[in-house]
Amino acid sequence: MPETGTTLYVCTTCKREGDDPEGPRAGARLHAELVRQAGQRAEGLRVEPVECLSVCKRPCTVAVASPGRWTYVYGDLDPEAAATTILDGLMAYDGTPDGIVPWRERPKEFRTGVIARIPPFPPLSPLPEAAQ
Amino acid sequence: MPETGTTLYVCTTCKREGDDPEGPRAGARLHAELVRQAGQRAEGLRVEPVECLSVCKRPCTVAVASPGRWTYVYGDLDPEAAATTILDGLMAYDGTPDGIVPWRERPKEFRTGVIARIPPFPPLSPLPEAAQ
Numbered sequence: 001m002p003e004t005g006t007t008l009y010v011c012t013t014c015k016r017e018g019d020d021p022e023g024p025r026a027g028a029r030l031h032a033e034l035v036r037q038a039g040q041r042a043e044g045l046r047v048e049p050v051e052c053l054s055v056c057k058r059p060c061t062v063a064v065a066s067p068g069r070w071t072y073v074y075g076d077l078d079p080e081a082a083a084t085t086i087l088d089g090l091m092a093y094d095g096t097p098d099g100i101v102p103w104r105e106r107p108k109e110f111r112t113g114v115i116a117r118i119p120p121f122p123p124l125s126p127l128p129e130a131a132q
Numbered sequence: 133m134p135e136t137g138t139t140l141y142v143c144t145t146c147k148r149e150g151d152d153p154e155g156p157r158a159g160a161r162l163h164a165e166l167v168r169q170a171g172q173r174a175e176g177l178r179v180e181p182v183e184c185l186s187v188c189k190r191p192c193t194v195a196v197a198s199p200g201r202w203t204y205v206y207g208d209l210d211p212e213a214a215a216t217t218i219l220d221g222l223m224a225y226d227g228t229p230d231g232i233v234p235w236r237e238r239p240k241e242f243r244t245g246v247i248a249r250i251p252p253f254p255p256l257s258p259l260p261e262a263a264q
Contacts, residue, residue: 072186116193
């Protein structure tokens with residue numbers, strides 16, 4: 001995966017039923033697995049732990065942002081199984097100019113787990129003041 | 133409201149029960165009211181219509197982004213009544229360095245309607261490659 005400035009934010013506060021109270025939370029386990037797998041197959045990706053993405057009702061949760069691309073937030077992700085799927089989805093995302101992957105090419109977990117999307121920021125078009 | 137580069141995205145596709153099938157959708161009505169009120173009291177704010185923020189289960193929906201600040205997504209907003217509250221919330225947001233308004237100072241609709249938040253993007257810290 002080339003260096004494209006894409007950042008994957010992973011909520012490490014997310015809890016899931018059955019988490020060992022003595023062990024790391026589900027979100028922290030997902031973050032660790034994403035760091036491990038990204039090191040093998042997505043070296044250009046920045047993986048950042050975040051204390052809370054405010055999607056507490058649908059753990060585990062990640063967000064992906066990239067210059068000039070839409071930001072996406074996903075939830076309902078399995079801490080043990082989702083890392084491979086997330087990186088697959090990010091490869092497809094990074095292969096688009098705007099971050100919008102055709103619906104059928106998105107991993108199932110991204111289709112059902114989308115929480116929100118936000119247009120590219122800063123806006124690609126100049127602010128009205130800057131255009132004058 | 134000063135020019136701070138803050139952008140308010142408003143989903144104009146959001147529908148609400150009771151929408152007149154011949155008239156503008158709830159999201160489009162909310163957008164129009166936000167543009168009207170922003171012109172009176174928040175001239176530095178950029179209000180952008182968006183076709184879909186992918187929060188279709190919790191209309192109406194907006195997102196706010198600003199350079200160096202967290203991005204927030206809000207839902208469950210009333211198309212007729214929420215514009216004033218949203219602008220109040222954005223004034224508080226714009227008054228912070230990072231976009232994180234103390235919990236008690238947030239409008240009730242922002243406390244109950246938060247859908248997600250995303251860290252400041254691009255990241256404030258340099259990428260590892262750039263630091264070398």
